[in-house]
Amino acid sequence: MSKPPLIAIVDDDDAVREAIRDLLQVEGLAARTFESGTAFLSAAEHFDCLVTDVRMPDLDGIEIQRRLRAGGSAMPVIFVTSSADENTRVRALQGGAVAWFAKPLTDATFLAAIRAVLR
Amino acid sequence: MASGAPLADMPALPDASEPGDAEMRRFDAACWALDISGVRTLIAAAAAGTARSDWPETLLVGVRIADVNQRTVHLVGPYLGRAHMIGRAAATFWPREGRPALAELIVSVAMAETAGTPASRTITSVGFIDPLLHVWRAPDDARPDIVYVALTGTPVDDRSLWALRASEERYRNLIHHLPTALLQVDSTPMSAIFAKLRLEGVDDIASYLDANPEMSVHSRNIVLVTDANHKAMRLFGADHPDQLIGSVDYLFVASPDTAKRVITAHFEGRRSYAERIKLRRFDGRLRDVELSVTYPTPPERLDVTLLSLEDLTDRLQTEAQLHQLQADYTRAARISMLGELATSIAHEVNQPLSAIVTNAETSLRWLSRDEPNLAKVRQLTTRIAESGRRASDIVQRIRGMAARREPERVRVDLNAIVEEALLFVRYEIESRAVEVSVSLARELPRVLGDRVQLQQVIVNLLVNAVQAIGQTGGAGRIELRTAKGGDGTVRFTLHDNGPGIAEGNLDRIFGSFFTTKDEGIGIGLALCQSIIVAHGGTITASNHAEGGAVFEFALPARGAA
Numbered sequence: 001m002s003k004p005p006l007i008a009i010v011d012d013d014d015a016v017r018e019a020i021r022d023l024l025q026v027e028g029l030a031a032r033t034f035e036s037g038t039a040f041l042s043a044a045e046h047f048d049c050l051v052t053d054v055r056m057p058d059l060d061g062i063e064i065q066r067r068l069r070a071g072g073s074a075m076p077v078i079f080v081t082s083s084a085d086e087n088t089r090v091r092a093l094q095g096g097a098v099a100w101f102a103k104p105l106t107d108a109t110f111l112a113a114i115r116a117v118l119r
Numbered sequence: 120m121a122s123g124a125p126l127a128d129m130p131a132l133p134d135a136s137e138p139g140d141a142e143m144r145r146f147d148a149a150c151w152a153l154d155i156s157g158v159r160t161l162i163a164a165a166a167a168g169t170a171r172s173d174w175p176e177t178l179l180v181g182v183r184i185a186d187v188n189q190r191t192v193h194l195v196g197p198y199l200g201r202a203h204m205i206g207r208a209a210a211t212f213w214p215r216e217g218r219p220a221l222a223e224l225i226v227s228v229a230m231a232e233t234a235g236t237p238a239s240r241t242i243t244s245v246g247f248i249d250p251l252l253h254v255w256r257a258p259d260d261a262r263p264d265i266v267y268v269a270l271t272g273t274p275v276d277d278r279s280l281w282a283l284r285a286s287e288e289r290y291r292n293l294i295h296h297l298p299t300a301l302l303q304v305d306s307t308p309m310s311a312i313f314a315k316l317r318l319e320g321v322d323d324i325a326s327y328l329d330a331n332p333e334m335s336v337h338s339r340n341i342v343l344v345t346d347a348n349h350k351a352m353r354l355f356g357a358d359h360p361d362q363l364i365g366s367v368d369y370l371f372v373a374s375p376d377t378a379k380r381v382i383t384a385h386f387e388g389r390r391s392y393a394e395r396i397k398l399r400r401f402d403g404r405l406r407d408v409e410l411s412v413t414y415p416t417p418p419e420r421l422d423v424t425l426l427s428l429e430d431l432t433d434r435l436q437t438e439a440q441l442h443q444l445q446a447d448y449t450r451a452a453r454i455s456m457l458g459e460l461a462t463s464i465a466h467e468v469n470q471p472l473s474a475i476v477t478n479a480e481t482s483l484r485w486l487s488r489d490e491p492n493l494a495k496v497r498q499l500t501t502r503i504a505e506s507g508r509r510a511s512d513i514v515q516r517i518r519g520m521a522a523r524r525e526p527e528r529v530r531v532d533l534n535a536i537v538e539e540a541l542l543f544v545r546y547e548i549e550s551r552a553v554e555v556s557v558s559l560a561r562e563l564p565r566v567l568g569d570r571v572q573l574q575q576v577i578v579n580l581l582v583n584a585v586q587a588i589g590q591t592g593g594a595g596r597i598e599l600r601t602a603k604g605g606d607g608t609v610r611f612t613l614h615d616n617g618p619g620i621a622e623g624n625l626d627r628i629f630g631s632f633f634t635t636k637d638e639g640i641g642i643g644l645a646l647c648q649s650i651i652v653a654h655g656g657t658i659t660a661s662n663h664a665e666g667g668a669v670f671e672f673a674l675p676a677r678g679a680a
Contacts, residue, residue: 013470013474015470015471015474015502015505015506015509016470016473016474016477018474018502019473019474019477019478019481019502020477022477022478022481022495022499023477023480023481023484026481026484026485026495027484055466055546055549055550056549057548057549057554057555060549060552082465082466082469082470082473083466083550103469103470103472103473104469104472104473104475104476104477105473105476105477105480107477107480107481107484
């Protein structure tokens with residue numbers, strides 16, 4: 001039996017981070033949370049998918065994705081953000097993002113995207 | 120003799136160089152030559168009994184001084200000199216109480232068929248013992264328009280008692296026409312009371328008055344207003360000066376405690392006392408007034424205590440309007456600032472809302488299972504409540520920034536204000552990848568101030584710093600620090616690594632409408648300064664030795680942390 005997929009969640013906001021983790025948990029998906037990109041990158045190899053905020057004080061989501069790609073990782077990245085900035089969205093997708101969600105999340109769509117990525 | 124010469128230089132009387140004609144030397148006395156040419160009609164009317172009742176006064180205003188001898192100058196006009204008396208109205212120098220007698224004698228002499236014989240009359244004291252007034256025309260009517268006047272008797276005072284009277288008259292005139300409301304008060308009854316109290320060993324009059332409130336009431340009744348000027352009449356809305364004469368009680372109706380303090384200052388031997396009081400006019404309206412009391416000390420007349428009342432109502436209203444205008448302006452700037460920070464604020468509110476929505480949806484998923492996981496739902500509901508409160512707190516703070524309210528002065532913690540201010544600009548800071556380090560002093564004393572306005576200052580400084588850093592393009596850094604100043608102040612310092620302030624702009628950076636931004640209107644820093652100054656503090660701008668700008672403000676510390 002193969003190892004169940006593991007999802008990483010990066011967000012500097014505790015409440016948002018935990019809410020996403022719990023949503024994944026109710027659907028039987030395992031997730032770990034990180035409050036900064038630096039903390040996540042040091043353990044990135046353990047994860048099958050990344051859910052990240054865009055604007056954060058340490059590294060922003062775009063930069064985390066860039067470093068993953070630079071390190072040769074093809075890990076699917078899903079952005080969840082309050083920002084409606086179109087430029088940032090384009091940069092994220094150009095950098096290889098698989099999905100982009102605005103906060104607050106619509107649970108069904110978000111979960112469908114996660115499942116599609118992990119399939 | 121030159122006019123205005125000092126008294127000591129006056130020649131002994133009588134003097135050989137005495138001016139005037141022979142008639143002026145008929146009596147060894149104060150002599151006048153009065154020109155009655157301008158009042159002939161009035162003299163005739165007075166003689167016929169058809170003149171108005173106040174004709175003596177009118178007559179002496181119309182009678183001009185043609186000449187006076189040195190003795191008259193000495194008695195009446197030493198400050199003016201003879202030259203300046205000539206040509207002026209007799210009424211200017213003749214004491215009020217002697218005027219009817221003089222006027223009547225002038226009429227009788229002017230109407231008499233024969234000239235030369237003086238008409239004489241004893242008059243009530245005008246500075247002489249047994250004063251006798253003599254009025255006559257020259258024997259041959261050589262000068263038909265001239266009436267001579269002499270006043271004999273022993274002067275009560277070798278110096279000029281009439282001059283003293285004139286001086287008092289001038290003083291009364293001055294007092295009555297001063298633009299400040301004045302009450303002349305006889306507080307001599309208080310001297311007896313004070314003496315008695317001292318005999319009884321009372322030395323702390325304030326405590327005594329607190330313990331014996333009836334004493335203040337009694338004093339307000341026995342101390343009398345003896346005179347009031349026109350302005351005082353107007354201030355109280357009196358129709359007649361008599362309405363102000365009598366017990367001083369009416370002055371303290373709206374500020375009863377003031378009487379205690381006025382008595383205390385008097386008892387303690389102070390020269391004057393002043394305070395701002397509420398004054399009730401006779402029509403019931405209240406006015407804000409600055410009351411100043413000047414207590415007499417010898418050789419001044421001890422029955423003359425002067426109270427001046429300056430009406431501040433209009434000024435205070437203007438000040439209040441100005442204050443309101445400033446508050447409105449400050450608020451408008453805050454709302455404008457909130458507008459600039461809308462994205463940042465929206466982000467701050469959206470975070471907890473986002474958590475709430477996701478937690479609620481997750482809860483529904485747990486509940487819709489065949490076996491609902493109530494423990495999970497309980498945990499998520501708790502988090503929903505927490506996030507809801509957080510969102511509400513943020514909204515409250517924004518509302519606080521936007522609300523129309525009176526600036527307040529309460530003890531506030533500057534550290535907390537810095538943290539709250541950061542909330543408004545966190546998104547700006549993060550979106551521009553600016554690194555902020557915050558170093559808050561422990562046990563920082565509180566300051567007395569308005570939380571919202573101080574937050575406004577810090578947010579303003581932060582936004583400026585973030586924008587300044589944006590001009591450099593490098594990695595931004597802002598250091599915020601609070602500290603206890605050695606001079607009893609609490610200090611806030613912001614140091615950024617932006618381009619700093621051009622040397623030529625350092626002096627005018629806090630001026631209104633000074634800006635280096637393309638879209639700025641230059642009110643931010645001016646407003647920061649006016650807020651800090653209104654808090655009794657100071658704000659400075661400088662360039663750091665290692666680059667970047669430093670903004671620092673200091674506020675007076677008020678009490679422990």
